Amino acid sequence: MSKLADWAIKFTMGSGSCWNYGIENCLRIAFRQLNQTMHALLNFNLDGLPLFRSSKFQFWPILMIIANIPEIRPMAVAIYFGDAKPPSSEEFLRQHVNEINVLILNGIDLANGSQILIKVNAYIADTPARAFIKCVKTHTAYHSCIKCNVIGEFDRSGKHMSFPRLDCPRRTHLDFISKTDEDHHLWDSRTMQYYHTPLEEIQGIDMIKNFPIADSMHLIELGITKRCLNGWVNGSYNFRTKLPAHETNSISTWLKIGNDWLPSEITRQARGLDTLSFWKSIKYRTFLLYLGPVIMKHFLPYAFYNHFWYLVLATTTIYSCEVYIEVPTILNVARDLMNDYVEEFIILYGSDSISSNAHNLIHVDDDVLNFGSLRNMSASPFESTL
Ligand SMILES: [Zn+2]
Structure with a gap:
């Protein structure tokens, strides 16, 4: 430096x-x-x-x-x-x-x-930064999805935006530079024109494909996995399953015991749920892929545990695409699992619970198709640089 x-x-x-x-x-x-x-x-x-x-x-x-x-x-x-x-x-x-x-x-x-x-x-950026550099509306706006034309539904009681429609047409580079969906782009009332991002001028850039949402650190680990845990532990985010305190204490104990059984390749072990707000992305990943599927079976009601398994399987399958990307069926399986997870999310937690993060899970397969694997669009290498 x-x-x-x-x-x-x-x-x-x-x-x-x-x-x-x-x-x-x-x-x-x-x-x-x-x-x-x-x-x-x-x-x-x-x-x-x-x-x-x-x-x-x-x-x-x-x-x-x-x-x-x-x-x-x-x-x-x-x-x-x-x-x-x-x-x-x-x-x-x-x-x-x-x-x-x-x-x-x-x-x-x-x-x-x-x-x-x-x-x-x-x-690669988190959601607010991505909106800033693209000059588009942030994730709380009706037309904010950067991958499809979904229109959000505002929940007045919870005062938040939800995106439960999963079958909307995908955005294209041509749509973006033509400002076809006017409500997606930021309007400059001083110049009476839409804001223009210089990124559009990069030779060969695709304003949709080159801006992945499937960065696993932001979307899956610090996004949906953190949201699930906060929902179960704190009852936040409109989640309908809040575990009693004695059960969260038991989960913390099991997480500590489970650490002893983790292979040495997993360096960041999960800590107790009392430290949840301090967990780094890798701890959420350890919970999602290794400890959570075993431990939560004993604490979540069957339907909710089954639903959690969709996320575990979808994520594991998406990671497998890194090895099996030449086999299209693997990506098709991952796509179906992610879609099933989000559809079941609506049934279990309500259509008003489909935040931008939850909605974006249906776009993961498109990004994996473009980039070849989650690793090629991951923010993790940048996490500890500064
Ligand atoms: Zn979308």
């Missing part, structure tokens, strides 16, 4: 500052030993990070990994810091987009005659 800092261009952005190290500088360091032509598939991660819990100061880093060479650690391409989020996606992303278009066109020539050829693979 210190070496990059010497090369960084610093400039003012709104009430904050931005350090732009640049994609080319990062790649030249990563490939300094390269002695052949290399095709680099780039994944970018953009999320807002609060500096302190009680502070309004925040970082907005643009991080990058090379999706087809996962051994190379994430790199910081640019960092914005200020007392509010960047003023606009135009200001935040303009230099990034200008640079990447030059690199896509020309590649990077190294002194020894080798060349790095560039292609954008994915922009």
Whole structure:
């Protein structure tokens, strides 16, 4: 980072500052030993990070990994810091987009005659950041799904938006750049035009396919698995199954016992439910794939446990696509399981319980089809970079 800092261009952005190290500088360091032509598939991660819990100061880093060479650690391409989020996606992303278009066109020539050829693979972000960089409405809006044309249903008693329709037409790149669904895009009342994201100008980008929602860290682990556990433990999120305190204590005990039986490959063990709010994504993953299916059988009513199993099987099957992507039936099975899980969600917890996260599960298979596996669009490599 210190070496990059010497090369960084610093400039003012709104009430904050931005350090732009640049994609080319990062790649030249990563490939300094390269002695052949290399095709680099780039994944970018953009999320807002609060500096302190009680502070309004925040970082907005643009991080990058090379999706087809996962051994190379994430790199910081640019960092914005200020007392509010960047003023606009135009200001935040303009230099990034200008640079990447030059690199896509020309590649990077190294002194020894080798060349790095560039292609954008994915922009990975949590839901609010994804809406910000695409200049579309956030997940609480009626037309906010970035993958399909579903129109949300507002629950007045719970004061939240739900997306129970699962069969709506999928969005396309052409729809997006033509602003076909006007209510999906943000309107600038000053200019009387829709906001325009510079990302649309990237050579060859698809504004739907290159923006996955099936990042397992945000969608499955910190999304639906966390939501289920909070629903069972705290009765939150409109869940109809709240376990009594003595049962949550028993589950905590079983989680601690279960840790002793986990194979050594699983380094982050699940902790007690009293520490649920501090769990990192990997602990939710350990719960979903290994400990939860065994333990929850003894605590959830049959129908709810059966429903949880759909999620376990769907997720396991989706991960299996990494190995069996050439077998279309595996992805078809995963698609059916995810759809069954969401349909059953409506029956068990009510149609008003289909949050943006729950709805997005029906789009996982499309992303896996585009990217080949969950790993190729995962935010996990970026989690501990800054
Ligand atoms: Zn949708």
